[in-house]
Amino acid sequence: MRFTRTAPLLSVCATLLVLGGCATGDAPELPPATFVTLEEGPGEDYIIGPLDQLTIHVWRNPELGAEEIQVRPDGRITIPLVKDLPAVGKTPSMLEEDIRRQLSEYIEDPLVSVMVNEFAGTFSQQVRIVGATEEPASLPYRANMTVLDAMIAVGGLSEFAAGNRAKLIRFDKELGSQREYALRLTDLLKRGDSDANVLLQPGDVIIIPESAF
Secondary structure: OOEOOHHHHHHHHHHHHHHHOOOHHHOOEOOOOOOOOOOOOOOOOOOOOOOOEEEEEEOOOHHHOEEEEEOOOOOEEEEOOEEEEEOOOOOHHHHHHHHHHHHOOOOOOOOEEEEEEEOOOOHHHEEEEEEOEOOOEEEEOOOOOEHHHHHHHOOOEOOOEOHHHOEEEEEEOOOOEEEEEEOOHHHHHHHOOHHHOOEOOOOOEEEEOEOOO
């Protein structure tokens, strides 16, 4: 499922494309990723975001749960006996515990399960693709996601894209600052160069400039 946020993306495009238009020779490249990971590992615990759709089940008390409930834009949910409970920023297990704690005021030892049916994730978990692509978008990050996956999701490069001058902007938690990495999207998408495919991380921004002519 694709989640596009055109207005927020367009508002940052002008600033980001200044960075993307620079020569990639100054930016390092990331190590290549395989197209099919032989041993895929789990991602970090999923963090619930606005507009995620949840199923909440309360054992032996189905009337207290919800088959399909969407997290509101303000980040909260409401179910029977639980009003305006913050959900955004929590893992499903954390939300389960919060619901269990509130329901325990009314029933003894409630058993609660929370499942994420449709997800958008928090902004910090999304991968953004802006610039010269067919459809700029914010995509929910998933474990083992690569640049190839992201580019397929947005329909590839536009006609005038300078794919080999694209950049990836990533926040380095250890340094506490952003870093830039060179991407070779033309080599990846037009020439099938597997070495140009790299793994993504939550919060990555891919910037694709247009050709100068």
